[in-house]
Structure formats: structure tokens, C-alpha cells
Amino acid sequence: MMNSSLLTPSSSSSSHIQTPATTTFDHEDFLDQIFSSAPWPSVVDDAHPPLPSDSFHGHDVDSRNQQIMMMPLNDGSSVHALYNGFSASGSLPNFHIPQGSGGGLMNQERQTQTPSQPQARASTATGGTVAAPPQSRTKVRARRGQATDPHSIAERLRRERIAERMKALQELVPNGNKIDKASMLDEIIDYVKFLQLQVKVLSMSRLGGAASVSSQISEAGGSHGNATSAMASGSQTAGSSNDNITMTEHQVAKLMEEDMGSAMQYLQGKGLCLMPISLATAISTATCHTTRNPLIPGAADVGGPSSPNLSNMTIQSTNTTMGHGNGKLKGNGNGIIEGSSSISVKEAVSVSKP
């Protein structure tokens, strides 16, 4: 079937060649591919005979596989038109090869369709009279040796898109110089978590917990014997600090009767926590002496700018304690706290103070 169409006279087909711009779309396609690929000139410069037979399989795995997609397998008329035209120009040997691989075309159709490409190449290399206007292509160029079925192409497109976005994300995230994709993704996730945590912390200090947080500081400072002026928050007086502690304890005791969780939440909001008395005693005696001095200069900037730091420590569960502060809380709630020691051991943070 194909042989017969090859040998038909080409009065109509020559018009195809001479006016390539007006021919079928498929015709333009593969011509465009042929002329747009770079190493073509080397092929054109080669002598005629080596082209057809030797280069068939050699070019099979070449990178210009994109032409495979463009080649209309079923519609061989345009291809044959070319052959006919070139035959008119005198390159007779080409006829035989297309015939041979024309059958091959059918056979290898389900494969990567590479044989079609050398045919076109052979024919147009000799001719070269056809001018194909370059167009912008939206098809993907297949990589060397890879299949070109639509699934893998879509897959590749998707991967490239994802890689592109990851590159954009890499610039946003600090310490984003990781080359490994997995660690880069971990960095991204951690950074998002960190930013969300920052918003939470800032909203605690900003208007929200600032008053109560600073009250804790002032009471601790006052009870510890430091100058209350060092507690620069200014929103609570030192005199009311003791009342705050008592009030807090009553509130906690009340909450503990109904639900432990809400009591813990309440304490957490204030920047406090429960701990077994024995532990608190041990910690306070151990750290009371060592931490007192550094606290004095640290207490000076207890005001606004460091309140986020305070809240940070609340969340990060540092272990600095103020002995007196704990003592007060423990003393009144003695029975209750002893009973709940099992729970508080788990969350044994401490009063968050600098």
C-alpha cells in the first residue's frame, strides 16, 4: 500500500513542496522540527549514500526525538510527497529506503516511532528547498532514551513544575541552601511552623498576655527582693502582685476541681505551670543562688521588647525558676498539688521568668 503511493507521480505533491506554508499542518510540523534541530547542517553536509542506511538507527536514539511526535504516521502522504519531489530532483536511492522503512514504520509504530524520523531527514537533507517558518512549539522535547508516551511526559512536566517552585521556595526560606530535596522540604515545613509559632507568640505578648505576663514578673521580682523598678512593665503595681498570686491560686484550685485540663490551660496562659513540690524545692535551692545575679540585669529589660522572649520561654519550657514564686504557689495549694503530682511531672516546666 505504501509502496504504491510512493511511486505515484507527483504533480500534486510537488505543489506541496513548493508551497510549504500552505500545506497541511502535519507537513509543516515535521519540516519545522527538522530545520529547527541543531546538528542538521552536519547531516546535510555529509555525502548522500551514508545518510540513509547508516544513520537510521544511529539517529534513532538521538536527541531529536521530538520529531517523532510530529510525524504523522497514518498520514504518510506529505512524507511521500517529499520523497516524490526529491526523486524529481534526482536522488533516486532514497526511494528504496523509505519503502523499506515504510514497512518498518508500521511495525515500529508502537515503539518510539523513531524510524520515521530518519526518513524525513534523509529526504529533506538532500532537498532543502522547503522553507518552514519557525513557530513556537508547545510540545515537550523528549529526553534521550526516554519514552514519549503522554503519561511520562505529563509526569516530567509535573516534576519540572514542582522543582521550579521548590527553587522559588528555596530563596524564601533561610538556610535554604540544601541541595537535597528531602531536607529542603523539611526546612520549608519547619519554617512554616516557626512562623506560625511566632504569630502566636506575638499575639500573646501584644495586648493579650502582656498585662498578665508582666504581673508575674513584677511579683517574682518583688518577692525575690529585687528592686521592683527593675520590673519595667509598669502595667501592674508591685502592691497588687501578691493579690495576683493569691487570686491565681484560687482560680487554679477552682478549675482543678472541675477539669484538670482547663486548669493547666489557665496556668499556661499566665505563664505558669504545676510541678511536684519536691522537684520545685530541689530546683529552687539549686538555682536560687546561681540564677539570682544574672537575673538582675536581665530583669531590667523585662518590658515590652522582651515579653515575646518571655512567652517564648513559656512555650519552650525552659527550666529557670524563681524559688519564691514557686513557694507561694505551692504553699497554698499543697494538698491539691501533691495529688496531681503525676500529671504535673509530665509538664514540669516552671514559672517562666527570665
Add this chain to the structure above:
Amino acid sequence: MASADKTINTDVPEKDVFAIHFLQSLSNLRIQNLFNSPDTTNYRVRKIKKAAYVSMARAAGGTSRLWSRALLRRAAKGNNKIVRFPRRKRKVTWKISSKRRRSDQRAPVVEDAAERLRNLVPGGGGMETSKLMEETAHYIKCLSMQVKVMQCLVDGLSPK
């Protein structure tokens, strides 16, 4: 690949847009007069945090971004009608429905990280991985802008 979208638009507005929205939400909160009793500290904190996120979503483009849209929808649940959602021209989730089965095969390293991201970024549940990463980039930019604004407020308004 001429069809590749080289112009992924992840621009966010300037700091002042975020600041204006946040301050407006704060003043709205104050009008509600919740801040009398210090016992409700946690409640206050949560309200402020929610106000921060909502104002961030509004400043970042309202309903034109997937994550902000999901955030606003989540925040408006049960509330009065705060946000109006214009109808989208096409459904966003078509890609998921057709290819969800295959998603586990696609670079499982990327995919389980994408799962974790989906839990973090609002509205991430209905997005394909590539769209998710685009939204994450915009979300990160907006979050950092919001954090800067809030930090400036805290620093500027804290008593000396």
C-alpha cells in the same frame, strides 16, 4: 518548554497594607470590650491570634488566593457574613480527583512532605502538589510580613 509558566506570581503587598488591616482588626476587638477581666487571658490571646490571621488573609489578597480563601472561610464559620466568596470559574480540585490514585507513586519523598505541608497551610487539602507549593511560597511571604508588622507594633508600643 515554551508553555512553562515562568511567571508564578507570588507578590505580596507592602508592610503598610498588613499593618492597616491588623490595626483595624485590633481596634474592632477593643470595641467589643473583652479586655476587662484578666482571667480571660487565653481567650484574649486566641482572639488576637485569629484577628491576626484574618487580617493577614485580607491584606494578602482576600479571596484571590487559595489559602487566604480557606482561612477566611474557616474563620467565618458560624459568624456573621464577613466575607463574600465570588464563584470560581472552574473547580480547583479536578486534578486531584483524576490523579489521586497515582499520587503515591509520584516521588513519594515529595508527596509525604506535601502531606505535612497540607496540614500546615490552610486550604491545602484540595490542592495538587505543584499548586500547594505555589501557595506555600505566598503564604510564607505573607506570614513573615505579618510577623514583622506585629513585632514592630510590640516594640513600638511597649512602655519603656
